[in-house]
Amino acid sequence: MDEKDQAEIYDLYESVGWIAYTKNPDRLWQAFANSQYMTEKNKQGEIVALIRWVTDQATVVLIQDLLVHPDYQRKGLGKKLMQRALAEIKSYGQLQIEVLTDDEETTVSFYKSLGFRSVNDGGMISLIQDTRY
Numbered sequence: 047m048d049e050k051d052q053a054e055i056y057d058l059y060e061s062v063g064w065i066a067y068t069k070n071p072d073r074l075w076q077a078f079a080n081s082q083y084m085t086e087k088n089k090q091g092e093i094v095a096l097i098r099w100v101t102d103q104a105t106v107v108l109i110q111d112l113l114v115h116p117d118y119q120r121k122g123l124g125k126k127l128m129q130r131a132l133a134e135i136k137s138y139g140q141l142q143i144e145v146l147t148d149d150e151e152t153t154v155s156f157y158k159s160l161g162f163r164s165v166n167d168g169g170m171i172s173l174i175q176d177t178r179y
Contacts, residue, residue: 047075047078051085051093052071052075054092054093055074055078055085055093055096056068056071056074058093058094058095058096058113058115059074059113061115061116062113062114062115062116064111064113066178077098077110078098080100081098081099081100081110082098082099082100082101082134083096083097083098083099083111084096084097084127084130084131084134086123086126086127088118094114094115094117094118094123095112095113095114095115095118095123095124095127096111096112096113096127097109097111097112097113097127097128097131098110098111099131099135101135101138101141103138103141104138104139104141105141105142106141106142106143106144107135107138107141107142107143107144108144108145108146109131109143109144109145112124112127112128112145114127124156125156125159125160128160129160132160143162144172145157145162146172146174
């Protein structure tokens with residue numbers, strides 16, 4: 047990733063208010079170095095959306111981040127990017143694709159429209175231990 051992409055990605059995280067990521071840019075770039083990601087650019091060639099995921103490419107994928115710049119939200123860009131990423135992810139073979147997201151109706155509806163379902167619907171539970179705070 048070149049410096050221009052880093053600056054645009056940093057600005058994208060800032061634009062959506064995900065400042066926990068931008069407090070320590072070195073950790074953010076470490077996360078990118080250990081993840082897979084895709085970006086979407088505008089007509090000027092600037093990054094306006096991204097998706098990042100972590101995987102072993104055999105059994106599980108965790109979609110960690112999906113960001114769309116506020117000026118480009120509600121235009122189908124996030125869905126388009128997610129569909130591109132899911133196509134690549136599914137090329138790894140059969141695996142479990144997970145996403146942890148805000149429990150807001152519009153966000154949940156977005157993921158459900160892409161075929162995701164609540165772990166509760168499958169008789170499972172998801173647990174987390176978050177040591178970032």
